[in-house]
Every structure is written in C-alpha cells, then in structure tokens.
Amino acid sequence: MQHSRQFLLDSYRSMATIRRFEDRVHDEFATGKIPGFVHLYAGEEASAVGVCSHLDDRDVIASTHRGHGHCIAKGCDVVAMMKEIYGRRDGACGGKGGSMHIADLSRGMLGANGIVGGGPPLICGAALTAKYLKTGGVAVAFVGDGGSNQGTTLESYNLAKVWNLPVIFVVEDNGYAESTASAWSVGGSQLGRAKGFGMPGVEVDGFDFFAVHDAAREPIERARNGGGPSLMHVRLTRFYGHFEGDAMTYRAQGEVTKLRAGHDSLQIFRGKVTQAGVLSGEDLDVVEADVAKLIDDAVSRSEAAAMPTEADLLTDVYVRY
Amino acid sequence: MAKKTYRQAINEAIAQEMRRDHRVIVMGEDNAGGAGAPGESDAWGGVLGVTKGLQPEFGPDRVLDTPISESAFIGAAAGAAATGLRPVAELMFVDFMGVCFDQIFNQAAKFRYMFGGKAVTPLVVRTMYGAGLRAASQHSQCLYPIFTHIPGLKVVLPSTPYEAKGLMIQAIRDDDPVIFFEHKALYDETGDVPDESYTIPFGEANLTREGGDVTIVAFGRMVGFANQAADELKREGIGVTVIDPRTTSPLDTETILDSVGETGRLVVVDEAHPRCSMAADIARLVAEEAFGALKSPIRTITPPHTPVPFSPALEDLYIPSAVHIRDVARSLVKA
Ligand SMILES: Cc1ncc(C[n+]2csc(CCOP(=O)(O)OP(=O)(O)O)c2C)c(N)n1
Numbered sequence: 098m099q100h101s102r103q104f105l106l107d108s109y110r111s112m113a114t115i116r117r118f119e120d121r122v123h124d125e126f127a128t129g130k131i132p133g134f135v136h137l138y139a140g141e142e143a144s145a146v147g148v149c150s151h152l153d154d155r156d157v158i159a160s161t162h163r164g165h166g167h168c169i170a171k172g173c174d175v176v177a178m179m180k181e182i183y184g185r186r187d188g189a190c191g192g193k194g195g196s197m198h199i200a201d202l203s204r205g206m207l208g209a210n211g212i213v214g215g216g217p218p219l220i221c222g223a224a225l226t227a228k229y230l231k232t233g234g235v236a237v238a239f240v241g242d243g244g245s246n247q248g249t250t251l252e253s254y255n256l257a258k259v260w261n262l263p264v265i266f267v268v269e270d271n272g273y274a275e276s277t278a279s280a281w282s283v284g285g286s287q288l289g290r291a292k293g294f295g296m297p298g299v300e301v302d303g304f305d306f307f308a309v310h311d312a313a314r315e316p317i318e319r320a321r322n323g324g325g326p327s328l329m330h331v332r333l334t335r336f337y338g339h340f341e342g343d344a345m346t347y348r349a350q351g352e353v354t355k356l357r358a359g360h361d362s363l364q365i366f367r368g369k370v371t372q373a374g375v376l377s378g379e380d381l382d383v384v385e386a387d388v389a390k391l392i393d394d395a396v397s398r399s400e401a402a403a404m405p406t407e408a409d410l411l412t413d414v415y416v417r418y
Numbered sequence: 419m420a421k422k423t424y425r426q427a428i429n430e431a432i433a434q435e436m437r438r439d440h441r442v443i444v445m446g447e448d449n450a451g452g453a454g455a456p457g458e459s460d461a462w463g464g465v466l467g468v469t470k471g472l473q474p475e476f477g478p479d480r481v482l483d484t485p486i487s488e489s490a491f492i493g494a495a496a497g498a499a500a501t502g503l504r505p506v507a508e509l510m511f512v513d514f515m516g517v518c519f520d521q522i523f524n525q526a527a528k529f530r531y532m533f534g535g536k537a538v539t540p541l542v543v544r545t546m547y548g549a550g551l552r553a554a555s556q557h558s559q560c561l562y563p564i565f566t567h568i569p570g571l572k573v574v575l576p577s578t579p580y581e582a583k584g585l586m587i588q589a590i591r592d593d594d595p596v597i598f599f600e601h602k603a604l605y606d607e608t609g610d611v612p613d614e615s616y617t618i619p620f621g622e623a624n625l626t627r628e629g630g631d632v633t634i635v636a637f638g639r640m641v642g643f644a645n646q647a648a649d650e651l652k653r654e655g656i657g658v659t660v661i662d663p664r665t666t667s668p669l670d671t672e673t674i675l676d677s678v679g680e681t682g683r684l685v686v687v688d689e690a691h692p693r694c695s696m697a698a699d700i701a702r703l704v705a706e707e708a709f710g711a712l713k714s715p716i717r718t719i720t721p722p723h724t725p726v727p728f729s730p731a732l733e734d735l736y737i738p739s740a741v742h743i744r745d746v747a748r749s750l751v752k753a
C-alpha cells in the first residue's frame with residue numbers, strides 16, 4: 098500500500114464523519130427535531146471520499162439531493178452543515194436552504210440540488226470557468242442512476258465532450274431511484290453511454306475506497322491536462338431509505354442487513370489498512386472517537402443555535418435591488 | 419356521505435374514470451413504484467401515495483412508471499393525448515416544470531391553435547405545489563400563475579376533497595390540456611366526498627361563505643384560511659363572502675364582480691409570489707370592471723417576493739395566515 102499514514106487517516110476520518118453524521122441525522126429526524134426532506138448518504142462514503150481525495154481548492158463539485166457526503170468530502174464545515182439541517186440562522190446557508198441545498202462556494206462545493214439532473218449542466222459551467230481562467234481546476238458532477246436518465250445529464254455529456262471540458266461525471270448507482278430499480282430505468286448502460294458520447298468510462302466497486310480512488314486518478318489527471326471529460330460508473334448502495342420515512346418495501350427482505358454486513362465501506366477500509374499493517378485498529382478507533390465528539394458537538398450546538406427571524410425574511414434574494 | 423381525504427378523492431376520481439374509459443392511462447415517476455426491484459410492486463403508489471392501488475387494478479400497461487426524464491414522458495403524454503389516449507401524467511412537484519416546460523407550453527398548449535382548431539389534447543398533468551412542508555425553495559413553489567398565463571392550458575386548484583374529486587373527473591373528460599394542482603399540505607385533509615362519480619365544471623366559482631361587508635377571493639389551500647378568517651369576523655359582526663374560483667383558467671369573473679358589486683370591498687389571497695400573480699390578476703379585473711363599486715382600496719395578501727425559505731421559523735412567516743387575512747379584511751370594513 099503506497100499511501101501515507103496521514104492520507105489514510107484523513108480519508109478514513111472523512112468517511113467516518115459522513116457515516117456518523119448521517120446516522121445521527123437519521124436518529125434526530127426520528128425524534129422530530131429535523132424538518133423537511135432528508136436523503137442520507139450512509140453506505141456510499143467511499144465514492145465521495147475516493148473521488149474528492151484527489152481534489153483541491155481549484156476544483157469544483159456539484160452534488161444531488163443526497164448531498165451531505167459530498168459536502169463533507171469536499172471540506173464543508175460539519176457544524177455549519179448540521180445547523181443548516183436544523184434550519185438555524187448561522188447554518189451554512191442561513192437556514193434558507195436546508196438539507197437539499199447545502200453549498201459552500203469557498204470550498205468548491207456548488208451545492209446539493211433539489212432538482213434531479215440539476216448539477217451536470219452547472220458543472221460544465223464550472224469547468225468552462227476553470228478552462229477559460231486556466232486555473233488548472235477540474236469539475237466533478239455527482240449524479241445518481243436515476244439522474245443519469247435526465248436530459249440535462251445527457252446533454253451535459255455532449256457539451257462537455259464538444260467543448261473538451263475538464264469534467265468528470267460520477268454516476269453513483271445505488272441500485273434505485275426512489276423505489277425504481279436502476280436495472281429497469283437505465284436504457285443501455287452507463288459505460289455504453291460514455292462510449293456513445295466519445296468519453297472514456299470506467300466501472301468501479303463503490304464499496305472500496307481504494308478502488309474508487311485508483312479509478313478516479315486517471316480521469317482527473319486527464320481532465321487537468323486538457324484531455325476532456327470522462328465518466329465513472331460507481332456501484333454502491335444506500336443503507337437508509339430514499340428519504341427519511343421511506344419504508345423500503347421495494348427492497349428484498351434482508352437486503353440492507355446483508356449489505357451492511359458484507360459491503361460496509363468503512364469496514365472494508367479498516368480491513369485493508371490493518372491487513373497491510375499501515376494503520377492499526379487503535380489508530381482508526383481514535384479517529385472514530387474524535388469524529389463522534391465532532392458530531393455530538395455539531396448536534397448540541399445546532400440545538401442551541403438561534404432560528405432566523407423576521408429580519409431575515411427578505412434578505413439574500415438579490416445582490417442589489 | 420363518506421369522509422375521504424384529498425388524496426383518496428383524487429385516487430378515486432382517477433380509478434373511476436379508468437374503469438369508464440380504457441383510453442385513460444396514468445404515468446409518472448414511482449406512480450406504482452418498485453419497477454424492476456426485488457421487493458413489493460406498487461411499492462409507493464406515487465411519492466405521497468396518491469396513485470396507490472391503480473397499477474394492481476389496471477395493470478402495468480395502463481399505469482406506467484417512468485425514468486426520471488420529465489421532458490420525455492410529459493411530452494409523451496402530450497403526444498399520446500393528441501393521438502387518441504387520455505393520459506393523466508404526474509409532474510411530481512410543479513417546481514420540476516423547469517425540466518419539461520417546453521412540452522407543456524409550446525407543444526400541448528398550442529396544438530389546437532397552431533393546427534387551426536383541428537387537434538384535441540385531452541391531457542391532464544397532475545402536480546404538487548405549495549409551501550408548508552419545510553421542503554425548501556425547489557419543492558414548495560406555487561407557480562400556477564405561470565401556467566395560467568399560457569393560452570391553451572386550463573388550470574385547476576382544488577381546495578377540498580370534494581372539489582378534488584369532481585374537478586379531477588372533469589379534467590380527465592375535458593378535451594383540452596389541464597394542469598391539476600394538488601396542494602401537498604392538503605392531502606390528509608378530510609371532507610365529504612360522494613362515492614359516485616360527479617363533475618365540477620371549470621370556470622364556476624364556489625361561494626364558501628356569504629356575507630355583505632367584504633369579498634375575499636382565495637385559491638387552493640388559502641380558501642380554508644379565508645374561511646377561518648370569515649368565521650372569526652362573523653362573530654365580530656362582519657359579513658364576509660369567500661370565493662373559491664376553483665380554476666384560474668378559465669376564471670369565473672362574473673361571480674367575483676357580482677360579489678364586489680355587493681360588498682364594495684375586496685381582499686385577494688394568493689400563495690404564489692406577488693408579482694404577476696392571481697392576486698394581481700384579480701385586482702386588475704376588479705379595478706377595471708368594478709371600480710365604481712369599490713368603497714376601499716383593493717388589498718392583496720401574498721408571500722413576499724422571495725423564494726420559499728427552508729427554516730420553519732421563516733416559512734411560517736412566509737405563508738399567508740388566517741390571522742393576517744382576518745386583520746386585513748377587518749381593517750377594510752373598519753376604515
Ligand atoms: C427533476 C426532478 N424530478 C424528480 C425529482 C424527485 N426525485 C428526487 S430524488 C429522486 C430519485 C433520484 O434517484 P437517483 O438519481 O438514483 O439518486 P439517489 O436518490 O439514488 O441517490 C427523484 C425522482 C426531483 N427532485 N427532480
């Protein structure tokens with residue numbers, strides 16, 4: 098294993114933060130403290146972190162309605178995110194956006210998105226900026242299997258190709274769009290589509306951080322070096338329902354239990370790094386304990402934080418009006 | 419009469435029309451749910467359960483799940499309508515019109531006109547609208563004024579379970595494209611709904627309260643709020659007429675003008691943004707046609723000119739309230 102200890106610890110911390118964040122939001126949602134529509138990323142951590150661990154401040158990502166993991170992987174502030182989900186005044190978006198709209202442009206996070214297929218066109222624009230201003234940056238659109246069927250996504254494939262943009266389309270195929278199986282909804286295949294648009298494509302085991310990280314290297318380097326767009330088809334699963342409150346009757350009996358047992362990206366990571374002898378179980382436990390404190394702190398600070406007030410109702414619509 | 423929810427009323431209307439006419443079909447994302455999945459079929463019956471049970475009864479040829487490709491399937495519904503079917507297509511949230519609006523306003527809405535009166539497009543687009551569920555800026559809009567703006571579309575806003583059933587049956591039998599707006603905060607509201615089939619004609623307003631001092635015109639979920647305000651004002655001795663136009667296109671202008679002719683005072687309550695809204699439209703109508711009858715300025719009650727906020731603290735301030743309606747109506751009479 099050629100990765101440094103620090104890189105491995107950082108990557109694990111990022112994945113563990115996502116997991117712990119989502120598990121906690123799940124619990125708090127059940128108590129009624131969190132309002133609105135919430136879509137959790139637990140189970141998919143290796144994808145966001147595997148890709149984003151190649152990125153830096155020049156790079157921009159666009160996310161989906163299932164956005165918490167991408168935000169954390171790109172370095173958004175976890176406390177500000179939690180406060181946003183609680184609708185608090187000093188949340189990441191002042192309480193105006195909520196779970197589906199967390200963004201931090203200063204971290205190259207162009208937003209979660211309430212519109213399926215909203216991200217890919219925007220990411221073509223971010224890539225155009227990078228190309229035009231010669232920042233050396235790349236732009237990554239995370240798209241679900243369901244979102245891969247949206248016209249905006251397919252048009253973006255074409256635009257990114259004909260403009261030779263530094264884009265990576267990461268299709269996160271968790272098997273379902275709401276209750277509909279991707280095996281049913283996707284005509285052709287993700288790699289076939291990439292080929293059809295003249296883009297290199299690669300299929301990846303999204304449960305394995307190292308597989309994702311390795312597979313992302315070449316597309317990202319190619320984009321940085323002016324080689325144009327690529328597509329990654331990442332196969333993974335979500336541990337929770339489509340949104341909080343989904344009874345998941347469309348899944349097979351025991352499906353999630355089985356996946357949690359055999360396809361937990363954190364467990365797989367742990368197994369690999371300890372087997373290779375680069376990190377010990379205790380090293381990872383220390384990270385876990387740290388992360389647990391961070392999330393506890395985020396929740397208690399969110400609960401204590403003030404709500405927006407009437408003075409905030411009319412602000413932020415325009416720069417000037 | 420049986421008590422039913424708004425959700426059940428819509429479901430029953432669609433089911434009864436499907437039994438009556440084999441050309442009626444239903445399509446939308448997860449309208450049955452579970453397509454290709456290993457668990458239950460009809461797993462969702464729509465994201466909020468409105469179409470539950472239709473696929474088991476009518477089969478997958480008549481209740482079609484779709485990929486997330488609104489441009490394609492809303493357009494397909496328009497094309498199918500123009501060629502002999504009567505599709506009831508679901509645009510899950512009206513906010514998603516941005517993805518597929520061309521197929522609605524350039525295609526379906528204009529076939530009849532552009533083809534010289536030779537086309538019929540019996541299309542129903544069901545869509546969810548409105549604030550109140552903390553669903554934030556991209557899942558809470560009203561947007562019905564935008565559809566009302568387009569010649570060729572009919573626009574329906576049921577305010578109760580009773581209206582929902584009668585208007586849905588009318589919408590399915592109507593030969594023009596109809597956009598059927600379902601307020602997401604009304605699905606669990608219950609009311610008396612006859613078991614048998616009935617229609618409510620478009621362009622006929624309903625007077626939900628009658629009184630001589632002030633007229634309140636309200637739309638969709640706002641009708642219930644206006645009724646609450648009217649009931650409180652009645653106890654204070656102020657008589658309020660509440661008008662639910664039920665459809666914004668066509669619009670029953672006569673009932674509104676007659677009522678303002680009697681009361682001389684008008685409040686319009688619209689959950690849509692204030693600019694170019696139904697509130698502005700009705701105010702324009704009355705200012706032009708009944709100016710002489712007015713005893714006080716027209717007042718409109720709408721949310722502010724901002725997107726819908728997520729935070730409950732802000733969303734509650736954003737949505738017009740019964741208290742605010744009451745205060746405004748009272749202030750006109752007491753002025
Ligand atoms: C334009 C649009 N259509 C439909 C929806 C409703 N919707 C939200 S998430 C979702 C499923 C998305 O599936 P997928 O892209 O596979 O992402 P996943 O939820 O699996 O992460 C749907 C249909 C939406 N938000 N926007």
Ligand SMILES: [Mg+2]
Binds near residue numbers: 241270271272273274
């Ligand atoms: Mg999916």
